[in-house]
Amino acid sequence: MFAAATAAIIAAMVLALVRAFAGPSLYDRILAGNSFGTKTVLLIGLMGFLTGRPDFLDIALLYALINFASTIAILRFFSYRRSREEA
Amino acid sequence: MTEFETVFSPIIFLDLALLTMLFLVAIAMLRSRHLFGVVMLSGIYSLLSAAFFVSLDAVDVAFTEAAVGAGISTVLMLSGMLLTARREKPKTPGRAPVALLAVLATGAALFYATIDMPAFGDPNSPANSAVGQDYVDRAAGEIPMPNIVTSILASYRGFDTMGEVMVIFTAGVAVMLLLGVGSMRGGRRVSDIEADDAADNGKAE
Amino acid sequence: MEAVGQFWADIEILRNILSWGFILAGGIAVVSGAIGIVRFPDFYTRLHAAGVTDTGGAELILIGMLLQAPTWIVAVKIFFIGAFLFFTSPVATHAIAHAAWMVGFKPLEGPELRYKEDGE
């Protein structure tokens, strides 16, 4: 069961990578990166169950937070850069 | 667990998939000229490598990779990008046969060396049987920490770790000071920065 | 005594069936979201596909894992992951969409998927 879900996540990760490689716009890449982060959270959680040690969920939890924080940080960075370029 | 199960457990396929994706991302990073794309790919690279560290049971390294690799370093690299162009300059690829030969030879030697290494998680390997076992036996009794890795890092290796933490902190502060990035001035609105810039421009004129 | 044991065995089977169902549905949602991210024609439409992965896919897989949690502390952690994703994923998606909109990134519109000529 967990193996099947892991395989699904891996397949989805490969597809998200395709979008990250292809772009074309900057926002497509941010979207692909953010979506990849969500999949990593799920993958790490599933890996804990797969190896019979779900204690690894702490890392998945940390990831869920960091992924969000870094997406917001990246977007803040662009809003700052835009305001500087316009000025 | 028999030899057969070790080889054909789903974990092996998971590791192979993760390593293949790491490889693909690394190649894509090398080939891309679009700097922002490279930064996003490096974020994905560290997400993947942290997942791989979890698969290797190196939970503490995975924690660090998650916090530093996926979080801070992406932001730092973007701040660096602020100071440079958006695209890498096209470069005529040079041919260096000697360098290629050296790289291939080193790679082959490293591959050859892995044959002698103990199997992953082998309880009889030198790393696990000598000093390592001693720490595992004593840590639980000597230090009231629920997690052995934490107790070793914070107590037996206390000075070492404290030094590391200070070095990393100092380096981070230094990088932030050098870049002087406005987005790190902490909780200020874009409009404040615009107002500042307007004030600066007024002064300059 | 016998009946009680039978009851728990039934619950166990039910639990396994349920978590199989949730994880399978979640896997399908995650993969189709990823397919959408690759297939959909422009950035704004891809946002919706990413939303499927973030909401349906992630939450269903987490519910499936929750049903299999061996201890209550694991269950609590899965619950927290689900809650964090539930609250943060729309904020992140909105932030990306808003940032793209503010720089004047035009969406494809209408069934013919064309760019509107005279702005909004």
Added chain:
Amino acid sequence: MGRFIILVLALAGLWLLLSGYFDNALLLMLGAASIAVTVWLAARARVMDGDSVPTGLMPRIFAYWWWLTGEIGKANIIVIRQALAVEPKLSPKMFTVPLPPKTTVGQATFANSITLTPGTVSVDLREDGILVHGLTEGLCDVAAITDMGERVARCEGSGQ
């Protein structure tokens, strides 16, 4: 004061549930210290108001979330069908929906609910409404989305 107590209780619950150690004096002390630092930072940054500790929505929001889960499920199926269709029938468009909730928390909840249901993403929050990007014709249903906003508005102020 009520918000202060709720924040401390929530932080304490988070620490205890995530660590899972209830009888280790050292860890409990560290937990107490980190709660104190967090509350002090929150007070110093003056963020301990109705926006970050939204007690105003508390009691009725849970029923709303339950209803929202069903909506998310339905919308998911629509978008998945489009993603897997041989010839997807997309008809994306930008449209504005009115903004029934009056408080900032209510408006944020409404905008996030729109984004959470796949097929609609809130793009811009304006004075007169929310600019929404919809994926297909069926999902661009202004009446249904306004209904969602009215449900959020009904949660507002119920706890005050």
